[in-house]
Amino acid sequence: MGDRLQGYRRVLEAREPDTSAERLGVLALDEIRPVRLWTARNPATPPTALAGLAEDEDDTVRWNALLNPNLPDAALRSLAQREEAESGGRSFIVRCLVVHHPNASAELRDQLVAAGACECPRPCGRYAFESRR
Structure with a gap:
């Protein structure tokens, strides 16, 4: 249960617009799909992290990176x-x-x-x- 709760906390962190660009860069590499998905949607995610998310194995993560206006x-x-x-x-x-x-x-x-x-x-x-x- 502890791992699941930690994953949920990272999702909440990825959704937060005040999360630092540095932290969002780390969350963009998370093993949990919803964390990467919400990181791709976050307007504060830096372009370098978005570029990685645009190459994600999951097509929904890629789609959300595409919809982010900061994608390079x-x-x-x-x-x-x-x-x-x-x-x-x-x-x-x-x-x-x-x-x-x-x-x-x-x-x-x-x-x-x-x-x-x-x-x-x-x-x-x-x-x-x-x-x-």
């Missing part, structure tokens, strides 16, 4: 390339969010638009980031 461009590019490779270029679920991510570089946006990741003004991923701020 290199991690966004990696997520876009991963989706393209896994779907054979047919799926744009992740790339539609990447193209409108506030940290996506102009070069990455141009590449994704050319690939068909966005056909604005139809509703697309840009709204996901506007609501989280």
Whole structure:
């Protein structure tokens, strides 16, 4: 029971916006999935930790890292390339969010638009980031 309680405490710590960036970096490596998931969602998680979470083995952790507006461009590019490779270029679920991510570089946006990741003004991923701020 002690291990379970410790895991729960780490989840609460990962959810807290006042948790230090250094501590969030440690929590990003936690063995317990919900700890990593809430660390990915925390707006105070540093970009380096988010980049690691964007490569997590768990797709829900990766998704939550993608929705964090602090995810760096290199991690966004990696997520876009991963989706393209896994779907054979047919799926744009992740790339539609990447193209409108506030940290996506102009070069990455141009590449994704050319690939068909966005056909604005139809509703697309840009709204996901506007609501989280």
